[in-house]
Amino acid sequence: MTWRAAYFRDRLLNGIGLVALVWILWWAFDWLIVSAIGWGGDRASCLNATGACWPFWAEKWRLMLFGTYPFESHWRPMAASLILLTLVGVTGCQCARVIFRFSVRTLSVFWVLGCIVSVILMAGGIFGLSPVPTTRWNGLPVLLLLAILSLILALPLGIGLAIARVKSQSAVIRIAAAIFVDGMRAIPMVSVLFVGIFVLPLVFPRQVNLDPMWSTLLVLIVFHAAYVAEDVRAGLESVPAGQSDAALALGLTRMQVIRHVVLPQALTQALPALLNTIIGAYKDTSLVLILGLFDLVATARMAFSDPLWQRQALEAYVLVGLWFFVSCRFLSWVGRRIDQSSVR
Amino acid sequence: MARRNLNWMVGAVATLMCGHVIAGPVMDEVKSKGSLVCLVSPNAPGFSVPDSQGVFQGFNADFCRMAAAAILGDASKADIRGVGFSDSLKTIVARQAHLASRSITSTGTRDADPGVSFVVTSFFDGQGFMVPKSLGVKNASQLNGATVCAEEGSTTLLNIADYFGDRGMQYRVENIADKTARLAAFFSGKCDVYASDVTALTSDRLLATEPAAYQILPEVISAEPLTLVSQPDAAFEKAVYWAFQVMLNAEQFGVNQANVDQVVASLATQPKGVARLFAKDGATADMGQKLGLPTDWAYQVIKQVGNYNDVFERHLGASTAFGMQRAGGVNALVRDGGLMYPYPIR
Numbered sequence: 001m002t003w004r005a006a007y008f009r010d011r012l013l014n015g016i017g018l019v020a021l022v023w024i025l026w027w028a029f030d031w032l033i034v035s036a037i038g039w040g041g042d043r044a045s046c047l048n049a050t051g052a053c054w055p056f057w058a059e060k061w062r063l064m065l066f067g068t069y070p071f072e073s074h075w076r077p078m079a080a081s082l083i084l085l086t087l088v089g090v091t092g093c094q095c096a097r098v099i100f101r102f103s104v105r106t107l108s109v110f111w112v113l114g115c116i117v118s119v120i121l122m123a124g125g126i127f128g129l130s131p132v133p134t135t136r137w138n139g140l141p142v143l144l145l146l147a148i149l150s151l152i153l154a155l156p157l158g159i160g161l162a163i164a165r166v167k168s169q170s171a172v173i174r175i176a177a178a179i180f181v182d183g184m185r186a187i188p189m190v191s192v193l194f195v196g197i198f199v200l201p202l203v204f205p206r207q208v209n210l211d212p213m214w215s216t217l218l219v220l221i222v223f224h225a226a227y228v229a230e231d232v233r234a235g236l237e238s239v240p241a242g243q244s245d246a247a248l249a250l251g252l253t254r255m256q257v258i259r260h261v262v263l264p265q266a267l268t269q270a271l272p273a274l275l276n277t278i279i280g281a282y283k284d285t286s287l288v289l290i291l292g293l294f295d296l297v298a299t300a301r302m303a304f305s306d307p308l309w310q311r312q313a314l315e316a317y318v319l320v321g322l323w324f325f326v327s328c329r330f331l332s333w334v335g336r337r338i339d340q341s342s343v344r
Numbered sequence: 345m346a347r348r349n350l351n352w353m354v355g356a357v358a359t360l361m362c363g364h365v366i367a368g369p370v371m372d373e374v375k376s377k378g379s380l381v382c383l384v385s386p387n388a389p390g391f392s393v394p395d396s397q398g399v400f401q402g403f404n405a406d407f408c409r410m411a412a413a414a415i416l417g418d419a420s421k422a423d424i425r426g427v428g429f430s431d432s433l434k435t436i437v438a439r440q441a442h443l444a445s446r447s448i449t450s451t452g453t454r455d456a457d458p459g460v461s462f463v464v465t466s467f468f469d470g471q472g473f474m475v476p477k478s479l480g481v482k483n484a485s486q487l488n489g490a491t492v493c494a495e496e497g498s499t500t501l502l503n504i505a506d507y508f509g510d511r512g513m514q515y516r517v518e519n520i521a522d523k524t525a526r527l528a529a530f531f532s533g534k535c536d537v538y539a540s541d542v543t544a545l546t547s548d549r550l551l552a553t554e555p556a557a558y559q560i561l562p563e564v565i566s567a568e569p570l571t572l573v574s575q576p577d578a579a580f581e582k583a584v585y586w587a588f589q590v591m592l593n594a595e596q597f598g599v600n601q602a603n604v605d606q607v608v609a610s611l612a613t614q615p616k617g618v619a620r621l622f623a624k625d626g627a628t629a630d631m632g633q634k635l636g637l638p639t640d641w642a643y644q645v646i647k648q649v650g651n652y653n654d655v656f657e658r659h660l661g662a663s664t665a666f667g668m669q670r671a672g673g674v675n676a677l678v679r680d681g682g683l684m685y686p687y688p689i690r
């Protein structure tokens with residue numbers, strides 16, 4: 001192909017792409033604004049509209065965010081969600097080296113406090129907050145709690161597993177860690193979730209009344225830990241053997257070598273892969289829907305199951321999709337910033 | 345758990361010592377906690393769906409309220425929780441809920457489980473087929489070779505297998521778990537037939553852009569007596585059973601949520617049956633004492649929840665999006681040709 005042909009081909013492809021983009025944007029604009037029924041409109045006019053039904057969002061946004069959580073206490077899941085989102089936002093910005101410069105210790109304290117306060121806000125039962133059973137925890141806070149708590153707890157577990165698999169001197173521990181990690185990764189998440197909900201309670205004695213919310217969390221932690229372990233293992237193996245040999249020769253103990261020499265380099269190497277795992281795990285959290293936990297997708301379904309709003313499934317799913325798009329976009333922005341700064 | 349056992353024992357000891365009615369453990373637990381945990385489906389239009397405030401509304405949800413009104417005297421003390429289908433019976437067996445009002449079909453093998461009791465059928469349903477009129481099919485026997493859209497893993501599929509198998513007819517199933525997607529597949533012509541319970545079909549049909557282009561075939565191929573399920577406990581079951589009968593009796597006598605106060609104020613001029621339902625020394629007051637219910641439990645059920653017709657019309661009837669006709673159908677009173685038979689309260 002001559003350069004001229006290539007030039008015209010590229011121009012043509014660009015043109016087609018531009019037309020497609022404009023067409024999609026116009027279609028979205030038409031659906032959202034032009035043909036839509038406005039925020040203050042009424043339900044009846046939505047039935048014949050070809051565009052979005054804003055009154056549906058106006059009517060159902062609280063149901064979609066918080067589900068069947070007692071209405072008068074909605075400030076509690078709202079506050080819990082804001083705390084968790086702020087923590088993620090601040091930590092993300094710090095990783096991306098934007099605005100915040102807290103020490104790791106300060107940030108850890110924030111995280112521990114934030115998680116405890118969020119759970120207390122949701123559960124109640126102390127400080128004069130009325131108790132709310134986990135069956136009424138729905139929507140955004142469930143998604144955030146499950147995703148964030150499972151990932152926070154899976155990270156140290158996964159790092160431990162990776163070290164056990166690569167650096168342990170005992171063959172038994174190495175093999176056990178390998179079997180666990182590879183076994184977990186060979187099973188689909190859905191099966192693992194079902195085991196957690198239906199088999200785990202059979203293993204425990206009858207008196208232990210395992211709440212579905214917490215047993216799901218337990219399963220998610222164990223599952224994500226296996227993937228984290230693989231990412232970290234790749235990082236560990238990329239650190240040249242000379243590094244730990246030199247550190248050992250300087251008289252550091254094996255634990256000190258891992259902690260101060262190998263792990264920092266390994267984690268830096270593993271970060272892009274880890275971030276991928278985190279984004280994937282976050283999106284997969286919605287699978288808990290099949291276990292009867294009502295996350296954002298489930299509450300969206302509740303919203304358009306209302307007999308009066310059954311035609312508004314698209315509006316409900318658009319909102320959920322938008323939420324996942326924005327949050328995943330943020331996470332991958334953080335990932336790219338980390339990549340850039342580690343190259344520099 | 346330990347605390348619940350303690351409550352239980354305290355309750356049991358107290359009842360024994362005071363020589364009160366000896367109710368079952370479930371009844372005692374409901375009363376000591378002051379709330380009745382009742383399971384419903386999280387998203388069944390018309391039967392149980394959270395309203396915009398997150399409070400469950402619908403036909404099934406109202407029977408949770410009926411039980412709470414009868415036992416605790418306050419319909420709002422029903423702690424209504426949405427659970428998936430497969431979890432509901434398990435939760436009852438595990439004693440984590442008192443009642444399930446969740447369109448559970450009463451079947452022999454289910455009732456044989458010692459952990460659950462099927463108390464009273466609140467709704468009779470059956471499985472049917474919906475087809476586009478353009479298909480030109482007049483009854484289900486003409487469906488040989490059809491592609492059927494049905495819910496994955498449901499008894500719907502088993503009933504279809506029975507029906508087509510018994511008649512030596514061929515069919516293909518399009519399994520789609522999500523209802524919205526399933527309906528979209530049917531309306532876009534991906535399958536010829538949509539199979540579900542008849543009541544669901546009537547409401548699903550209205551979701552088509554042109555409902556008149558679809559029809560529901562006359563055959564009903566399965567029996568689905570949708571029944572309230574409780575933990576086994578004689579006193580609790582009797583309370584739920586007779587609260588339901590009060591709703592049927594009230595309808596029979598023309599007493600509804602709107603006129604009950606008026607009726608109770610003029611009991612002397614009312615038929616004897618009405619007096620037995622609501623008088624302070626009537627049959628229900630006597631029953632209440634024996635079952636350990638508030639004396640005016642029958643009045644509370646009608647006042648706070650309504651009679652059977654009130655509940656049906658409120659959530660499924662002509663004024664709703666479903667526009668279901670009760671008269672002439674199986675859920676009408678016996679005198680109107682249905683299966684709802686008000687047992688005598690005397």
